[in-house]
Amino acid sequence: MAIDKISTLSSKLRWGELEEDDGEDLDFLLPPRQVIGPDENGIKKVIEYKFNDDGDKVKITTTTRIRKLAKARLSKRAVERRSWAKFGDAVHEDVGSRLTMVSTEEILLERPRAPGTKAEETKAAGDSMAQLAKGGAVLMVCRTCGKKGDHWTSRCPYKDLAPQPEGFIDKPPTSEGPGAASGAGKNTYVPPGLRAGAERTGTDMRRRNDENSVRVTNLSEDTREPDLLELFRTFGAVSRVYVAVDQKTGLSRGFGFVNFVNKEDAERAINKLNGYGYDNLILRVEWATPRSN
DNA sequence: AATGAGCGG
Structure with a gap:
């Protein structure tokens, strides 16, 4: 740092007086601060002017080296990266000016899927959109027969006639039949017991x-x-019991259902328990008609 | 007298 005396204050303006006056700041009398550089060697000069304790106007030159110091801490690679051309959102930035940018780029993640199914998916989505546009909801598209808005897959009237989905990859799906139309079963795991050719029990x-x-x-x-x-x-394996309960009151509605695994057991239960006294009432036990939706 | 809840994409 270099300090050069430039001038001495006039007798009118004594430093002591100035300080004691209402702390008046005479810095506005000084030339503005100047910053030069840093140059290619990292040398930066700051020139400022001040009054010293004797009231002399002095020029203070401060010289610092920045770049050199910084460089010493950087790895070779990091220094090299500074010369790389900018790209993306930073393309208009000067080389070396800015090291990082906040990216606003949209990244779309792809769901991994077997190749070839994409077009079908897109088409299906398109169909759905078309239906939505017509004002209809697109819930309920049967995966077995492909019929829309009529029934769920589990209630498909053709579920027993439809070809079962083929096995895993080693068996390509058949190209015809309602199952193929919906794309169901394609590349989908099917447990061995349900694969084509597996033994089917009666139930x-x-x-x-x-x-x-x-x-x-x-x-x-x-x-x-x-x-x-x-x-x-006592008649055999029961798969489900249900007693109808009033949702509001929680009271039994006086009837219920019992599902048997085996039809014969159900039949025997009906024969034995219909007309049977239970509590203080006579039970009615008969085949239930399949429940509606 | 009386025929169940809830689950989906």
Whole structure:
């Protein structure tokens, strides 16, 4: 740092007086501060003017080296990166001017999917959009027969006729049939027991067996599901018991259903328990008609 | 007298 005396204040303006006056600041009398550089060597000069304690006007030159110091801390690679051309949002920035940018670029993530299914998906989405435009909701498209707005896959009237989905990748799906139309089963894992050629037992385990459903009416008001189970399980495996309960009052509505795994057991239960006295009432036990939607 | 809830894409 260099300090050069430039001039001495006039006798009129004594430093001591100035300080004691209302702290008046005479810096406005001084030339403005100047900053030169830093140059290519990282040399930066700051020139400022001040009054010293004796009231002399002095020029203070401060010389610092920035770049050199900074460079010493940077790795070679980091220094090299500074010369890289800017790209993206920083393309209009000067080389070396800014090291980081906040990216506003949109990144779309792709869902990994087997190739070839994309077009179908897009098309299906398009169909849905078209339906929405017409004002209809697009819930309920049967995956078995492809019919829209009529039934869920689990209630498809053709579910027993439809070809079962083929096995895993080693067996390509058939190109015709309603199953293929909906794209169901394609590249989808199918458990061995359900693959084509697997042994089929008489009962289809994927379906809830509403077939062996028994309706029980004239139950006393305090009969609950555990009671029904106790009463009916003596005839065979029971898959479900249900007692209709009023949603508001929580009171039993006096009837319920019992589902049997085996039809014969259901039949025997009906024969034995219909007309049977339970609590203080005579039970009615008969086949239940399949429930509506 | 009386025929269930809820689950989806």
